[in-house]
Amino acid sequence: MSFIKTTQQKNEKQDAAVAMRVSVVSIIINLALSLFKLLAGIFARSGAMISDAVHSASDVLSTFVVIVGVKLAGKQPDSDHPYGHERMECVAAVVLAVVLAGTGIGIGFSGVQKIVSSGSEPPQIPGALAIAAAAVSIVVKEIMYQYTKRAAKKIDSGALMADAWHHRSDALSSVGALVGVVGARMGLPVLDPLASVIICVFIEKAAIDIFRDAIDKMVDKSCPAETVGQMREVIMQTEGVLGIDELKTRLFGAKVYAEVEIRVASDKTIVEAHNIAEQVHRAMEESFPSVKHCTVHVNPDLPDDSGEQQ
Secondary structure (H helix, E strand, O other), X not given: OHHHHHHHHHHHHHHHHHHHHXXXXXXXXXXXXHHHHHHHHHHOOOXXXXXXXXXXXXXXXXXXXXXXXXXXXXXXXXXXXXXXOOXXXXXXXXXXXXXXHHHHHHHHHHHHHHHHOOOOOOOXXXXXXXXXXXXXXXXXXXXXXXXXXXXXXXXXXXXXXXXXXXXXXXXXXXXXXXXXXXXXXXXXXXXHHHHHHHXXXXXXXXXXXXXXXXXXXXXXXXXXXXXXXXXXXXXXXXXXXXXXXXXXXXXXXXXXXXXXXXXXXXXXXXXXXXXXXXXXXXXXXXHOOOEEEEEEEEEEEOHHHOOOOO
């Protein structure tokens, strides 16, 4: 028991360290990229690039939200929170999903405005430097998206995954800026706002997915059926278990709590039944690292129960 708990705490610290490392890299890259795009937008006379620079700068705030969420989620249980603080990361993911949705709406609204007013304002032809800046931004932000996404999947972090999608939204925003700059230089300035509207749809889809995932982890949604099936196999492989009367799981942030009722021979002593339950408990937490705790209840296998326990 103590070995399993120690291992779990060690894994949680390692996950937090991964999230912190990725977040620090994200902040440094975003600050450098924002300054680069801002200067490029000013010197190349590109309003789209200046807006894109502001978008990149806003991602720094999102990353700070991730850091706070991960820090709070990593706090050990206390008297007021005996089950831990993992759901604080879900709160951070919800905040980031809302920010991401707002970013997408802002991009889309700006695009619609430019389309409506395109005939009343003289087009401004940006310099070639804006094209280079947009291309660099697309490559860098896509690399950051993949880097952050892999880390988020590795430690099962909703907040970090939301931050990854912030990188992807920034890359898409830069695609819009690139299309707009090229379009303006080719005499088709309407391509910029049109691309922004399309990008808005993709960003909103990502925000909704992140929001739903975070909410699922806050309302005790069960594990996927495939995972539950794997848990049943592990339990049934435990010596002394004759059957499973009930198995319930619930997501608690990035962790899982499981409750299982097993059937054992009715002639087992209390000590023997307890040892079997302890083996099930250990097998569940060792086989599934995301399982923070497994509660095991023992039912006697009585032949006249017709499958139901008293």
